[in-house]
Amino acid sequence: MKRNIVIAVVTAAALVGGGTATALAVAGDDDDSTSVTRTDDNRDDRGEDRSDDRDGDDDDGAVRAAAPGDVTAAEAITAALKHTPGTAVSAELDDGSWEVDVLAEGDTWHTVRIAPDSGKVLGAQKDDEDDAAEVRAALKGASVTAEDAAKAAAAKGTVVSVDLDDDGGDKGWEAETRASGGDARDWNVDPKTASVTPDRDDD
Structure with missing residues (x-):
């Protein structure tokens, strides 16, 4: 066996x-x-x-997830205005890129996308907005630009958005920052002095 x-x-x-x-x-x-x-x-x-x-990469090569990158909000605005001259009205880190809204000559609106890691222009498109008159009225007499507001708010944390508030009596810049722990805060930036104060509506 x-x-x-x-x-x-x-x-x-x-x-x-x-x-x-x-x-x-x-x-x-x-x-x-x-x-x-x-x-x-x-x-x-x-x-x-x-x-x-x-x-961490998708097969379709999707743009990286939204997160504060090497390019600041102020730098994204500068890059957008270099590509599309005009008045920057807002900048937001969204869907993995900075989206900067620019009011150009002739009251035409453009959205310029900026890569958050390199500052390169990813694309631009013309938008159909009709509130140019309200925006220009809100900015009348203002000496602080969106870029200035972003720089001022950067002292409070990483700026992930800056936007012009043209409604109501408190016209000026609004900014959102993220702390290192991920906590979000909203701020008001004075359009004449660039002083930064907490947003009263921020919970």
């Missing part, structure tokens, strides 16, 4: 950044067959490869 000997050797290796565990099973019988089974930690429970997930 022949004897069947089964020897199981399991070797686990943990690699930094996603290890790989490999199991070897050696069975000794009449034909001394050997089988090798590989288990890759880069596959999930469904057997799909997860190696690309660690890179």
